[in-house]
Amino acid sequence: MASSTISGVGSGVDTQAIVKALVEAEKAPKQAQITAQQKTTTTQLSAVGSVKSAMDAYRAAIAKLNTASSFTGLAATSSEEKFAKVTLGDSASSGSYALHVEKLATASKTQSAVFADGTSTVVNSGSESQILTISQSDTDHRVSIPAGATLQQTRDLINTQLQSKGLSANILTDANGSRLVMTSQTTGKGSDITVASGTLGLGTFTRVGELAQNAEYTIDGIAMESTSNKVTSAISGVNLELIAKGDSSIKVASNTDTLKTSVQSFVTAYNALIGSINSQTKVTATGETATTTAGALTGDATMRQLVSTLRGELLNGSGSGALASLSQIGLNTDQKTGLLSLDNKKWDKAVATGGADVAGLFTGDKGLITRMTKATDSYVGTTGVLASRTSSLDAKLTDLDTEQKALDRRIESLQLSLSAKYNAMDSLVAKLRASSSSIMTTLNSLNNPKTT
Numbered sequence: 001m002a003s004s005t006i007s008g009v010g011s012g013v014d015t016q017a018i019v020k021a022l023v024e025a026e027k028a029p030k031q032a033q034i035t036a037q038q039k040t041t042t043t044q045l046s047a048v049g050s051v052k053s054a055m056d057a058y059r060a061a062i063a064k065l066n067t068a069s070s071f072t073g074l075a076a077t078s079s080e081e082k083f084a085k086v087t088l089g090d091s092a093s094s095g096s097y098a099l100h101v102e103k104l105a106t107a108s109k110t111q112s113a114v115f116a117d118g119t120s121t122v123v124n125s126g127s128e129s130q131i132l133t134i135s136q137s138d139t140d141h142r143v144s145i146p147a148g149a150t151l152q153q154t155r156d157l158i159n160t161q162l163q164s165k166g167l168s169a170n171i172l173t174d175a176n177g178s179r180l181v182m183t184s185q186t187t188g189k190g191s192d193i194t195v196a197s198g199t200l201g202l203g204t205f206t207r208v209g210e211l212a213q214n215a216e217y218t219i220d221g222i223a224m225e226s227t228s229n230k231v232t233s234a235i236s237g238v239n240l241e242l243i244a245k246g247d248s249s250i251k252v253a254s255n256t257d258t259l260k261t262s263v264q265s266f267v268t269a270y271n272a273l274i275g276s277i278n279s280q281t282k283v284t285a286t287g288e289t290a291t292t293t294a295g296a297l298t299g300d301a302t303m304r305q306l307v308s309t310l311r312g313e314l315l316n317g318s319g320s321g322a323l324a325s326l327s328q329i330g331l332n333t334d335q336k337t338g339l340l341s342l343d344n345k346k347w348d349k350a351v352a353t354g355g356a357d358v359a360g361l362f363t364g365d366k367g368l369i370t371r372m373t374k375a376t377d378s379y380v381g382t383t384g385v386l387a388s389r390t391s392s393l394d395a396k397l398t399d400l401d402t403e404q405k406a407l408d409r410r411i412e413s414l415q416l417s418l419s420a421k422y423n424a425m426d427s428l429v430a431k432l433r434a435s436s437s438s439i440m441t442t443l444n445s446l447n448n449p450k451t452t
Contacts, residue, residue, distance in 0.1 A: 015422035022418055027411045034407065038400050040296075045393040047280040047296035051303070052386040054276035055379055061269035066369040069237070070262045071359035073351070075255035076238060083246035092237025097219050097250040101242050105187035105215035105229045108136075110195055111172075112180040113203025119152040119171055119178050123201045132158070133196040134167060136184060141165055145200060151178060154202075158182070167193070181208065188227025189214045215242050256351050259358060263347075266362065266369070267331070267340045274310070274338045277303055302385060306376075307338060313371045314340075322354030323361055326368070 065071075069088045076086040083101055115121040124130050124145050132143045132154070143161050145154055151171060158169040166185040171178050180202060184193050191212045195205035214225040224234055231240040238252060280297040297303050314326060314333060323329060330346030333339070351358070362368050379385045 013426070015426055016419075019415060019418045019422055023411055023415045026414060027407065030407055034400055034404050038397065038404075041393055041396050041400065043296040045390065045397070048386060048389050048393065051276055051280060051297075051306075052380075052390065054273045055376060055386065058269050058273040059373060059376060059380065061272075062266060062369045062372060065262055065266055066363055066367075066373070068359055068363055071259060071362050073254055073256055073259035073355050073358065074252055075258045076250070076252045078248050078250055080246060080248035081243070083242075083244050083248045084250070085241040085243065086250050087239045087241075088252070089232065089237050089239050092252055094254065095235070095252050097235060098221070098247070099240070099250050100218045100247050101215070101245050102218070103213060103216040103245065104242055105227060106210065106213050107184045107187045108192040108212040109184070109208035110182050110193055110205045111208050112195075112197070112205055114177045114179045115151060116177040118173060119150065121151045121178070121201075122148060123151055123154050124149045125201060126199065130198055130200045132198070132200060132202070134158075134162065134182060134193055135196070136167070136186070136193045137191055141167065151180060154200075155180060184212070186212075187215075187229065188212060191227070217242060254355070256355060259351065259355060260342075260347065263329070263331070263358070263362075264342060267342055270310075271339045274307070274340075277307060278337060302389060306379060309375050310372070311338065313368060313375050316371065323350060323357040326361065328354075329358060329361070 068090045069092060072088070072092060074088060074092055074094065076088045076092070078084050078086045078099075084099055124147055127147050129144045129146045132145050134141045134143070141162055143158055145157060149157070155169045155171055158167070162168070168183050168185070170181050170183070172181050173179075182193060182195055182205070184191060189212060192207070195202075197203070197205065214227055215229050215231070216223070216225055217231075218224065219234060226234070226242075229242040231242065234240060235250070235252075238250070240250070277297075280295045281300065281303050282295050283298055284293045284295075285291065311333065314331075328346070329350040330343035332341055332343060334341065360367065364370065377384075381387065
């Protein structure tokens with residue numbers, strides 16, 4: 001507590017130094033306790049946050065792998081991606097297909113009259129709002145255009161209200177002026193749009209280009225159509241994206257590299273989670289004297305239970321056919337770190353004889369990914385174990401902050417009290433010294449005879 005008081009004037013003793021020493025001695029034990037607990041709690045809070053983030057990332061990563069297509073060991077290719085692209089879905093099987101794209105699916109466009117004054121043209125010159133109606137596939141979408149609205153404002157109102165419906169508006173301008181163009185994001189025959197502007201000054205809307213049409217293509221000479229250029233059902237388990245008119249060869253074939261990539265993706269996701277937990281729970285020896293430093297969550301029961309749960313699912317084989325456990329495909333756990341590794345020799349041998357059974361180990365209701373997801377459900381979410389642990393640590397920090405404020409108030413009160421007492425003592429000593437000096441002066445004068 002800052003002060004301009006000059007201490008010890010009366011007594012000659014530095015009373016401020018005494019008060020400071022007494023206050024610090026009183027504060028030090030409790031302050032050390034609070035500071036240590038704040039540091040520990042903050043470190044633990046950060047550590048739990050890191051594990052929580054790693055857990056969320058792990059679950060997101062394995063969720064992407066929990067499809068049959070991820071572990072089929074198949075790969076899909078297109079000989080001419082400028083005409084068509086291909087990806088695998090679920091339930092794909094080997095096969096080759098000749099694809100010919102004749103027409104692409106198109107969407108509908110329509111335009112207003114042309115306005116020489118451009119985007120600032122007022123399209124509702126009346127005193128009341130008017131309704132603009134856009135119709136598509138027996139559905140009417142109505143947009144209220146307020147009095148005095150310009151072409152630009154009309155465009156913005158349409159986009160604000162109808163973009164979520166797959167309809168959008170823009171303005172095209174050339175030497176003749178500006179016109180409002182309505183565009184549908186929906187492709188295919190029967191998806192044409194019409195616009196009724198009523199008494200609005202937009203004129204009659206006319207079609208831009210041809211009517212919306214279906215995509216037309218053949219697979220192995222069989223004529224087919226689609227309302228979209230993204231075709232998901234023509235070939236079972238194969239997704240096609242039609243790009244342009246032309247011919248390409250679509251091939252779905254076995255590819256152990258693709259299968260291995262999926263397995264390695266699981267290993268990478270799992271190791272990232274275990275690595276995060278290890279970094280927060282490990283004990284490190286440093287220096288020549290091998291001083292040990294414990295991680296923020298070393299010995300933490302929650303972390304031990306989590307690791308035990310994860311390892312238990314790795315050992316709980318559920319495969320069928322030739323493969324029943326992860327070790328059979330070369331997936332092994334390091335006993336010291338808990339990290340997974342893939343033995344390439346074992347993998348190659350297992351895939352050569354039982355590649356079709358790998359999916360059973362990872363996917364399905366009893367597969368490893370589903371079991372891992374269920375096993376970690378209780379740790380995630382706003383009410384999960386890790387979130388509850390975070391809330392508990394936050395509450396502890398709040399309590400420690402309250403303790404710190406209470407300590408500060410008590411120490412401030414103590415300092416004021418001690419300062420007052422020592423200042424009073426100093427004043428008393430000053431008075432006593434003054435009295436003593438006066439008495440001594442009197443006595444000295446009595447001892448000395450007067451001169452005549």
